[in-house]
Amino acid sequence: MAYTTIKKPSDYFNTKLYTGTGASQSITGIGFQPDWIWFKVRSETGNHNLFDSIRGSNKILQSSTTIAEATSTDLLTSFDSDGFTVNTDDGVNGSSKTYASWNWLANGAGSANTDGSITSTVSANTTSGFSIVKWTGTGSSGTIGHGLGVAPKVVIVKRYSAAADWVYYTTAIDGSLDYLFLNTTAAKADSSASVPTSTVFSKSDTNNETQIAYCFAEKTGYSKFGTYTGNGNSDGSFIYTGFKPAWIMVKRTTDVTGRWVLWDSKRNPSNLMDNALFPNSSAVENDGYWKIDGLSNGFKIKDPEVEINASGATFIYMAFAEEPLVGDNPCTAR
Numbered sequence: 001m002a003y004t005t006i007k008k009p010s011d012y013f014n015t016k017l018y019t020g021t022g023a024s025q026s027i028t029g030i031g032f033q034p035d036w037i038w039f040k041v042r043s044e045t046g047n048h049n050l051f052d053s054i055r056g057s058n059k060i061l062q063s064s065t066t067i068a069e070a071t072s073t074d075l076l077t078s079f080d081s082d083g084f085t086v087n088t089d090d091g092v093n094g095s096s097k098t099y100a101s102w103n104w105l106a107n108g109a110g111s112a113n114t115d116g117s118i119t120s121t122v123s124a125n126t127t128s129g130f131s132i133v134k135w136t137g138t139g140s141s142g143t144i145g146h147g148l149g150v151a152p153k154v155v156i157v158k159r160y161s162a163a164a165d166w167v168y169y170t171t172a173i174d175g176s177l178d179y180l181f182l183n184t185t186a187a188k189a190d191s192s193a194s195v196p197t198s199t200v201f202s203k204s205d206t207n208n209e210t211q212i213a214y215c216f217a218e219k220t221g222y223s224k225f226g227t228y229t230g231n232g233n234s235d236g237s238f239i240y241t242g243f244k245p246a247w248i249m250v251k252r253t254t255d256v257t258g259r260w261v262l263w264d265s266k267r268n269p270s271n272l273m274d275n276a277l278f279p280n281s282s283a284v285e286n287d288g289y290w291k292i293d294g295l296s297n298g299f300k301i302k303d304p305e306v307e308i309n310a311s312g313a314t315f316i317y318m319a320f321a322e323e324p325l326v327g328d329n330p331c332t333a334r
């Protein structure tokens with residue numbers, strides 16, 4: 001029985017930590033040419049900087065702000081065959097400052113997709129269930145092709161020709177389409193849009209304004225998007241993913257507001273995992289709170305902190321694998 005088609009998750013997602021030099025430097029060891037890179041300075045406050053291969057290496061977006069796309073040659077200068085090159089800006093390469101970069105593989109600069117009523121440019125990796133989608137709004141409701149061949153469970157949309165929220169659409173909560181904002185602490189709300197299909201998602205857009213979406217479909221042994229319920233104590237819920245997680249992001253969805261919280265196994269190679277970053281915030285890396293255990297088959301909440309474990313509250317999570325639980329490349333315990 002084939003448990004997963006992805007024997008080596010790091011061929012499709014990889015975290016790379018590095019120290020800035022204040023001068024142009026090439027970062028290698030990713031294992032592939034990334035198509036979506038998400039940067040965060042760890043050692044001081046600073047915005048999350050996001051780049052993708054469809055918009056281009058010098059086009060900046062920030063998950064911690066609503067800013068429109070900005071252009072700069074001082075941050076990311078190229079997507080390289082085994083990593084990327086960064087320039088002198090403190091957002092990605094300040095002297096002696098420490099950084100995390102999270103890297104996903106799609107399929108290069110993309111091509112035209114006419115599956116929806118609005119033509120899109122799509123860079124899709126159907127093996128890992130990840131695509132980058134760009135389109136221009138028509139001023140009315142429409143459908144946009146995503147190129148995955150299966151319905152995505154998460155679609156993160158940013159209107160980037162003007163300042164706008166990051167809209168995080170998901171069917172992971174109850175099967176219907178809900179949305180949150182990646183740049184805020186707001187609780188979830190119900191969406192009136194149709195649930196994504198194997199070919200398209202629905203969107204009502206402002207006329208002539210450009211949008212980018214990052215689409216994710218679950219792949220056994222590689223990615224998992226779901227929910228858990230908090231219990232308010234240090235022996236919290238165990239969340240089964242079917243793999244040892246490399247990257248985990250959690251958000252409280254109901255009751256009250258709460259920050260997005262993000263961990264990875266490179267910053268915390270052993271348990272407890274307690275080096276938290278917050279995608280909606282420029283805050284420095286937090287060491288010692290928001291504690292979880294990364295396990296061979298999932299993760300376990302180990303902190304009563306209300307933003308990850310309020311009693312009776314519902315939380316969503318995204319997780320990508322370090323190693324699969326079963327198959328030809330099974331994981332070992334942390």
